[in-house]
Amino acid sequence: MRAVRFHEHGGPEVLTVDEVDDPVPDHGQVLVDVEAAAVNPVDTYFREGEYSVPHLPFIGGSDVAGTVAAVGDGVEAFAVGDRVFGTGLGNGMPGSYAERVAAPADVLAHLPEEVAFDDAAALALVGTTAWQGLVHHAGTEPAETVLVHGGSGGVGHVAIQLAETMGARVLATASPEHADEVDALGASEVLDYARDDLAEAVADAGGADVIVDLHMDRYLQFNADVANVGARVIGIGNDTSSGGFDDIGVTKGKEIRYQFMSMYNADDIGAVLTRLADLCARDEVSPVIHETYDLEATGEAQRAVLEDSFVGKLVLTP
Ligand SMILES: NC(=O)c1ccc[n+]([C@@H]2O[C@H](COP(=O)([O-])OP(=O)(O)OC[C@H]3O[C@@H](n4cnc5c(N)ncnc54)[C@H](OP(=O)(O)O)[C@@H]3O)[C@@H](O)[C@H]2O)c1
Incomplete structure (x- = not known):
């Protein structure tokens, strides 16, 4: 799969799109085919080394929305084909700036049909x-x-x-x-x-x-x-x-x-996301997407999230 990684800490220019092996979902994890991943200031802190990462090279990205491609042992809440979204990735584990990510089931929630993938990704971290x-x-x-x-x-x-x-x-x-x-x-x-x-x-x-x-x-x-x-x-x-x-x-x-x-200290991310998705499906909370980027433009999106002034969120679509 294609994934955006940094091989060293630094500015947006250290991000490269690499061909890497698909992740395999571990016990309690869900493999998600990524449809959208939002861009957050915190993603730049990990890239710059202000927040630590477990290894280099590293795939960043906190928010994900997509479809379940496989489930690991012990996962009962999700099945292949489910629409899901989640957050808290890229912190001690690989993130969502990729075509696929293995995410812990407890940071995911089911995504109603009424909520688009890009809206779900845009909402996850900031809504939580x-x-x-x-x-x-x-x-x-x-x-x-x-x-x-x-x-x-x-x-x-x-x-x-x-x-x-x-x-x-x-x-x-x-x-x-x-x-x-x-x-x-x-x-x-x-x-x-x-x-x-x-x-x-x-x-x-x-x-x-x-x-x-x-x-x-x-x-x-x-x-x-x-x-x-x-x-x-x-x-x-x-x-x-x-x-x-x-x-x-x-x-x-x-x-x-x-x-x-x-x-990151929230211990009920999945439950909070479920409520947020419900509000979003009822148009009570609607994230604003300012711009959408492809994986190759991740560096530009990370520059923009810190430097540009706009309303709402930036989203990546692999
Ligand atoms: N603790 C947590 O769990 C947590 C979670 C999410 C985010 N954060 C942090 O919270 C901060 C905001 O995150 P974000 O995703 O909302 O960032 P963001 O999308 O970049 O928004 C930053 C906002 O701050 C405004 N702003 C700039 N200078 C200001 C000032 N002097 N007074 C008031 N507003 C000002 C900006 O408006 P203009 O563009 O018009 O200047 C913009 O609306 C970041 O530091 C982020 O790392 C922490």
């Missing part, structure tokens, strides 16, 4: 992340106000839709060029993240009960300032600098809870 943050960690309730930083991004554009579906009121930040599209996702107000009076604007809009933060180093104090009493701040971004508080006292007075999280 948004779910883990909004549902598991924040316990978001109807009529609460959720602030989503970076509402045009992969996680942000799904978090807006999920929060709105849960009955929350959503404030989102975005660049002005994306404001209309982010608004159409279900945000009740879209604020330019670069405006000087952003904190006042959020306060004027009623403050926030739940904050989904993709840029934690930048917004630690901001989040504390705009949070309502009892707010939950969910830290998701990959920031490596700590930022800091100018006035940490406000966090105590408001009894703010901070939860920094990694999607």
